[in-house]
Amino acid sequence: MKDNLFILNVVRFLGLLFLQLFVLNEIELHNFINPYIYPLIILLFARTTKPWLLMLLAFFTGIIVDANVNTLGMHASAAVFLAFIRPAILQFFQPRLGYNEIEDLGSPKLGFQWFVAYTSIGVLAHHIFYFIIEAWDFTFFISISMRILCSFLVSMLMIIIYKFTFATKRIN
């Protein structure tokens, strides 16, 4: 069981990173649409991972994405931020009966509604942080907001498509 979870997390890490670097980063729809699926790596990583370890993992994930699009440090800082606030989001979305030793946060036991609510708050927080860092100032408030909103909607669409495509039934 424990090994399975480890393999699942590694496969998810590689798969999502591949999708991000070679599919989503190549999308050239509009200046406002920059979908990011890699936050899912951090959001779905094994639940009881030590916070500092998760942040370190987030940092390296971010650096890999940064290296691909030449934004050194920007994705890393947004990813670390997401890893930092993940315990609070998990706390907020705790099911009535607690997580009951559910380690894999992509588990269908938690329900589809829970998944969408949890990931959308996480992805939104990540996008707000990232696009503000990217703009580096607040003078383009409307364009930053548009970028956050449009990219967020497309990111969530991708994440839901991902959820339907790679449902993790076999693990449980």
Next chain:
Amino acid sequence: MHTLLQFLSRIIPFFTFLFLELVCFILIINHHHYQRVSYLHSANIVNAFFDNSLSGIGGYFQLSTENEQLVNHNKSLLQAVLNNKVDTVNVEESNTLVLGLKYEVESARVINKTVNKQYNYLTINKGSKDGIKPEMGVIAENGVVGIIKNVSSNFATVMTLIHKESLISAVMKSTNNFGSIQWNGVDARFGKLKDIPAYVNVPIGDSIFTSGQSSIFPDKIFIGTITNAIKEEGDSFYDIEVEFATNFSTLKNIYVINYKLKEEQLKLENETLEGVQ
């Protein structure tokens, strides 16, 4: 002891967070303000290997060799044109007995690029092995593309015109007024021409060229055309919208310009400045 451990477990995540964010911000600031050689950019061999092989699939086997021949042909033509232009237009310069070519052109293929970020770069398949150095100018068949930023042995990254910090000296064809070209930050097709004083008459449709004032681009390389010019009441400068000649989303072949006298020029200019101070 127990309370100490409890205290530590509460405080460690926060300090990890602060520490990692600090590292990130140092990286961001270093990456954007200095021409540092860093290993984590897309000219990095691992990244570029993947991009190279992926974009190779699009090369359609024989078509790519055919393309290469055409590109090389273009390269030699462009080299001839650039050198010719300089020597015939500036009579004084041609009298200075400059032997050989002042500009060298190297062709390269775009193997990775972004167009919808705030900081848009290209990765090209030529690097220091082919004589490419940071701060060389990059043009395509239609016009200016950008400036070389990082170089590894086989690859290089190009900071494009559609990069928030890109600033290129330009000149208007009809009035010869100097300004600088910046990106508008939203649309990859349009930029802004800044510093054109309000008393100048700005015709819509006028062409914008490089000014030749920097040691990066030769003069009279096409940048784009003016599509809109607004003068606000009380402003001393125009708001000019420029449509770039280069289509960044379809860009495939580019040419890197090596100005061979750059070091000599910069050295002289620095000496002059030092003499003044």
